[in-house]
Amino acid sequence: MTSRPDQYPLLDVSGVALLAAGHFMAFVDRAVPSVYAPALKAQFHLTDTQLGALQGPAFVALYVAATLLAGHRGHRLPPAPLLAGAAALWTAATAALAFAQTYEGLLAARLVLGFAQAAFAPAALALIVAAAPPQRLSRWVSMFTSGSSMGRSGALLAGGLALGAFSGGLLSAFGHAPWRAAIVLLTLPNLLLVALLAWRLRGLRPSPSDDQGLGSAIARLAARPAGLGLHFLASGCVILAVQAAAAWAPSIVNRACGLPPAASALLAGAVVLVAAPSGHLAAGWLMDRRLRAGGGPALVLAGGIALAVLGAALLAGASTPAVAAAALFLITAGGGGAALAALAGLQPLSPAPLRPPMNGLYLAFVTVAGLGFGPLLTGVVSDRLFAGPHGLAMALALVTTLAAALAAFAATLGARPWRRLARETLKAANA
Numbered sequence: 009m010t011s012r013p014d015q016y017p018l019l020d021v022s023g024v025a026l027l028a029a030g031h032f033m034a035f036v037d038r039a040v041p042s043v044y045a046p047a048l049k050a051q052f053h054l055t056d057t058q059l060g061a062l063q064g065p066a067f068v069a070l071y072v073a074a075t076l077l078a079g080h081r082g083h084r085l086p087p088a089p090l091l092a093g094a095a096a097l098w099t100a101a102t103a104a105l106a107f108a109q110t111y112e113g114l115l116a117a118r119l120v121l122g123f124a125q126a127a128f129a130p131a132a133l134a135l136i137v138a139a140a141p142p143q144r145l146s147r148w149v150s151m152f153t154s155g156s157s158m159g160r161s162g163a164l165l166a167g168g169l170a171l172g173a174f175s176g177g178l179l180s181a182f183g184h185a186p187w188r189a190a191i192v193l194l195t196l197p198n199l200l201l202v203a204l205l206a207w208r209l210r211g212l213r214p215s216p217s218d219d220q221g222l223g224s225a226i227a228r229l230a231a232r233p234a235g236l237g238l239h240f241l242a243s244g245c246v247i248l249a250v251q252a253a254a255a256w257a258p259s260i261v262n263r264a265c266g267l268p269p270a271a272s273a274l275l276a277g278a279v280v281l282v283a284a285p286s287g288h289l290a291a292g293w294l295m296d297r298r299l300r301a302g303g304g305p306a307l308v309l310a311g312g313i314a315l316a317v318l319g320a321a322l323l324a325g326a327s328t329p330a331v332a333a334a335a336l337f338l339i340t341a342g343g344g345g346a347a348l349a350a351l352a353g354l355q356p357l358s359p360a361p362l363r364p365p366m367n368g369l370y371l372a373f374v375t376v377a378g379l380g381f382g383p384l385l386t387g388v389v390s391d392r393l394f395a396g397p398h399g400l401a402m403a404l405a406l407v408t409t410l411a412a413a414l415a416a417f418a419a420t421l422g423a424r425p426w427r428r429l430a431r432e433t434l435k436a437a438n439a
Contacts (some may be wrong), residue, residue: 023139024148026208027132030095033201034125035159037102037164038067040191043167044253044381046262047187047271052111056400060387062111063255066118068380074126075372076222088209092202097124099198106191127427129371134364137355140339146299146352150292153348154285160254161284164277166194172270225365228358235429236357238422239305240370241247243350244377245415246313249408250343252382253320257339258322260401261332275329279336287312287344294345295352304430305353306423312349313412317341320408324401339408346415350374356430359437382407 041048049059098121105117132152140148170193174186187417229236257280262272294308319338326332351370358366390403 020393021148021151023208024136024151026204027091027136027153030091030128030132030163030201030205031152031155032159033095033198034098034128034133035156036163036194037098037121038125039160039163040102040105040194040256041114042160043163043207043258043273044171044191044269045185045256045259046272047171047185048114051185051187052114054111054391056387057384058387059259060255060384062114062118064251064379064381066115066376067122069122070119071122071126071379072376073279075130075368075375076121077126077368085131086209087131087135088206088211088320090127091209092206092331094109094124094127095198097200099195099202102195102198103192103230106188106195122150130364130368131370132282133367137363137367141297143300145355146295146348147289147292149352150288150295150298150348151354153351155346158281158284161277161280163194164258164273164280167276168192168270168277170194171273173294222365222369225358225363225369228362228366229369232357232425232429234422234425238359238418239350239354239426240373242306242309242415242418242422243347243354243370244374245411245418246309246343246346246350247374247378248382248385249313249320250317250347250382251378251414252386252404252407252411253316253336253339253343255379255383256386256400256404257336261329261336262405263397263399264323264326264401265329265332266397267329276334276336279333280340283337283340284344286350287341290329290341291345291348292352295349299352299356300415302431303426304423304426305349306419306426308349309346309353310416310418312342312344312346313415315339316346317409317412318342320405323406326401327398353426357426357433359433 041059045059045063048062052058054062075225098257101117101120101124104120105114108114108117125341133149136148137154167190170190171186174189190221229240251363257276258272261267261275262269265272267275291308291312295305296307298304319335319340319342321330322338323335326335354366354370355363386403386407389406390400393406394400394402
């Protein structure tokens, strides 16, 4: 890392990798209810709707307000205490979830987790976007977003292994709930992350800005509904489909293929480990080419979400682990690529000083759309419309298809306004 008095503190690739590792750890802890959904359902006698609420709205409730605040002011604070402190607090919240004795206790832990994680992504993105060479912006952003998708994989793999080990009697201190011990084990690497963030980012300070905050970002969005508004809408639909699939993948494999919870988590985790970085990095490369040529994200976004729909349709009829794995690969790679295209495509639409609050506004919106509605809506559709071992997979296919159709429509309708706004922004920056 380097710092110049006339610029925002700059990162090199190793600094981006550390922030990506933090994003990875955040999503490991965020994915805990998805990994242990079958165990939580049995332990607390939950419906799919209650599980969906735990995975989505309980996390989103405080996350959204805190993300808006972080986008407004977070990039003006020293990054070391902000990012390390956020990691320490969400680690404590994850540990609290492991010891919860009631459904209300689970909800409270998720509320704190959402609040703690809200500061991390906006502040980290502010560092990355300010430092990235223009010709590599999408690829640097894709490194960071790959951490989130691989975090889901890490949660599934490590969580599945830990659950299998503790279920076999390696640890009896947690009685008949080995999932509790497994969650505690997942939090231990976070202690190293907190120390590394505090040490590696020490001394960095943001450079003075022109004081554009959340109000300016909202005003710009309201003034440009075609260029920015349609992009937000398409992005929210993409994240809804992505988060719905991520939340329910282990449960679908568990029910449709008859695998035990630990094996279901391991299968889903192995697929995500390969598919997530493949989708994000490929989309990052494509987006850099598109942006250099003056094109926008619509084509990459639509292509990625189409792959996700194909995967969801295949998963709805899957009855063997091999077919389920192929379906999950398409969902993860396609949805991840579309999500990267959405985030990278947002950056050229605002001047550099406005990007941190705009990213915070964007992250708040897509989190509400994705985590707030994706898992919950899928659970409600499963409980109300479908039954049997494939009911949850069919509900996911329906939700994914509807969200993808709206995303493709909004991206196509907004393609020309996106190009016009990007040209205006670039011209103003060069004036």
